Amino acid sequence: MNKFVAFTHRNSHGYDGLMMLRLLLLAFADNGYASTRKLAELCRTDIRYMFIAQNQKPSHQAFQRFIHDDLIMSVEEIFYEMNRIMDDELPIDTDVLCIDGTKYEANANKNTFIWRKNTVRHREI
Numbered sequence: 001m002n003k004f005v006a007f008t009h010r011n012s013h014g015y016d017g018l019m020m021l022r023l024l025l026l027a028f029a030d031n032g033y034a035s036t037r038k039l040a041e042l043c044r045t046d047i048r049y050m051f052i053a054q055n056q057k058p059s060h061q062a063f064q065r066f067i068h069d070d071l072i073m074s075v076e077e078i079f080y081e082m083n084r085i086m087d088d089e090l091p092i093d094t095d096v097l098c099i100d101g102t103k104y105e106a107n108a109n110k111n112t113f114i115w116r117k118n119t120v121r122h123r124e125i
Contacts, residue, residue: 024078025078043056043057
């Protein structure tokens with residue numbers, strides 16, 4: 001993580017740098033890029049962000065200070081680098097990925113449909 005965040009700049013009264021990085025990456029994965037005010041709001045209202053933040057509520061200024069002072073590279077570059085690391089380290093089978101929004105139902109019956117042709121066609125594009 002020292003490759004992405006400069007932990008040497010963190011002071012004793014700030015939020016955990018790893019927690020802030022996780023929140024930023026979740027926001028980037030969730031909806032592209034979120035403003036610092038939106039991140040602060042999500043930490044107060046969204047259960048996923050509350051869980052990662054351990055019920056702490058960082059302000060938008062805390063996110064701004066973290067992004068400006070502690071991040072070594074941009075959030076986009078960190079996100080792509082983390083994806084490259086996961087792709088190299090984890091055995092991910094890309095044959096079952098659905099990029100067109102296909103939904104698989106838990107209780108399949110004769111009336112449920114999985115559009116495999118559509119998935120394959122979009123993968124080739």
